[in-house]
Amino acid sequence: MRDVVIIGGGLSGLSAARELQRLNIPYRLIEVKKRLGGSITSASTDGFVLDGGAFSFQRGDDWAFLDELNLQHALVPVVDSHHRDLVAFSGGTQMLVDALAKDLTGTFIHRMAISSLGTLDGKFTLCLENGLMWDAAAIIVAAPARHAERMFRTLAPDFSYRLLNYGYDTITRVSLGYKQGDMPIPPMFPWDVAIPFYSWTDSPQRVPPGHVLLNLGVRMLPKGVKPDALVQEIHRQIKAQGKPVISRVDFWEDADPLPPHLPNFTEKTTALEGLLPAGVALAGSDYHGLSLAARVAAGKRAAQQIGAYLKS
Ligand SMILES: Cc1cc2nc3c(=O)[nH]c(=O)nc-3n(C[C@H](O)[C@H](O)[C@H](O)COP(=O)(O)OP(=O)(O)OC[C@H]3O[C@@H](n4cnc5c(N)ncnc54)[C@H](O)[C@@H]3O)c2cc1C
Incomplete structure (x- = not known):
């Protein structure tokens, strides 16, 4: 089976990776920094x-x-x-990040960013910043909206446009x-x-x-x-x-x-997710809830959504 690519190794990406692993779905996680944890560091x-x-x-x-x-x-x-x-x-x-990452056996690629997403011959494609191209069975974007906006310009321009000027x-x-x-x-x-x-x-x-x-x-x-x-x-x-x-x-x-503090944020996120092609899921603090537990749950949910997509 072609694997699922998770973009971002913060709390949300790691939660998604754990759930994919539990579901026996092969995955690759790409994180632009050399460490895992994103905005968590201790x-x-x-x-x-x-x-x-x-x-x-x-x-x-x-x-x-x-x-x-x-x-x-x-x-x-x-x-x-x-x-x-x-x-x-x-x-x-950081002890939460370390515990989430501890038993993960998927492939981890560090110090490399995804710059854009697309499709080719019915497969998802991901362009890396070094010019290489990967394909994937499905994608979980666990990177903040300010980065996702650029990634999605080709694959989902309406979605990308709505992330423009995310504050x-x-x-x-x-x-x-x-x-x-x-x-x-x-x-x-x-x-x-x-x-x-x-x-x-x-x-x-x-x-x-x-x-x-x-x-x-x-x-x-x-x-x-x-x-x-x-x-x-x-x-x-x-x-x-x-x-x-x-x-x-x-x-x-x-x-x-800022948007999570505004009224109707959940409805707006659901509408945003509706602009994504099947096989692409979102996880991350910019899209789901303000509590830490909500972000862990959102990572897990994104993996389950991809699991259901792959089955179908
Ligand atoms: C200073 C600060 C203080 C906070 N304090 C609290 C607090 O006290 N309580 C609380 O509940 N929450 C707090 N938060 C929020 C909480 O830390 C975050 O909501 C949570 O850690 C977000 O996790 P995440 O995985 O969704 O995103 P992130 O932690 O942002 O992880 C996203 C990851 O994606 C990577 N990435 C981005 N673009 C690419 C790309 N193109 N290719 C590959 N990788 C990419 C990034 O390097 C990053 O590691 C705080 C946040 C900050 C910044």
């Missing part, structure tokens, strides 16, 4: 686990899928500026580790739309004993802003005492998709 330093992308999630999400991944005990509590009941992953959100907000993720007592709790920022949310934790899995970790989302244009200056400004605003013992700053220019 690192452990000096006893702190710092997330550079997605960090905290609603406790009330449907976390049943964690059981399959042996991550049922992976969530730790986080205190939130907006009093939401949030959790984070004890080993950073995003920037997010700068800032993590600051403090000695307990140095950071006021709760940290109070002067009201400022530049810092729409922040949360903190002293969970022993995320910080060394006697410390606390503050994680913020900052909205600002990345150009020209030096990470050190940003850290100093936040430190000044919360009136912290000692210096942070650790800090991490990650700029994401196209981070927060």
Whole structure:
């Protein structure tokens, strides 16, 4: 059987790959970066686990899928500026990516992008950025809308046109580790739309004993802003005492998709999907839901949709 190509190795692409594997459908996953995870990236330093992308999630999400991944005990509590009941992953959100990828046996191609999609002699074709061409039995696009727009210009021009000018907000993720007592709790920022949310934790899995970790989302244009200056400004605003013992700053220019916040988003996505040829499925944060669990479910659903297409 010709295989299914999954474009994108973030949470959605990996969830789709797991489901294809469960259905015994051969697949190939192509990811332009050298690492898997997309907008999820975590690192452990000096006893702190710092997330550079997605960090905290609603406790009330449907976390049943964690059981399959042996991550049922992976969530730790986080205190939130907006009093939401949030959790984070004890080993950073990357532990979810690693668990999703762990048992995958399909082919993975890194550091190569798909530039366009088409059909030839009744087969799907994919053009790679190095000029090579693949064919495929079906395609799962798990790449953000801003990239999908270009890919689909030939295969589904109406679909591509609707993705044009898909909007995003920037997010700068800032993590600051403090000695307990140095950071006021709760940290109070002067009201400022530049810092729409922040949360903190002293969970022993995320910080060394006697410390606390503050994680913020900052909205600002990345150009020209030096990470050190940003850290100093936040430190000044919360009136912290000692210096942070650790800090991490990650700029994401196209981070927060805007359409999912608009009314009728689900209906609009369904209409969009109706513009795609059978055998092409969408998965990803730009098309399905705002919660992490919704994105995992959407990846799985895309694989099931392709499974049904291949059977038919
Ligand atoms: C800074 C930031 C903070 C966030 N914080 C939170 C949070 O606290 N809570 C929460 O619930 N959500 C948060 N999110 C959202 C969450 O991280 C994402 O919704 C989720 O990780 C998206 O996964 P995805 O697989 O759909 O997309 P992505 O993670 O964007 O993955 C898509 C992948 O496709 C690859 N790709 C793109 N184009 C091509 C191509 N042409 N060929 C091959 N590969 C390609 C990309 O390199 C990428 O790896 C945050 C997002 C960001 C950016």
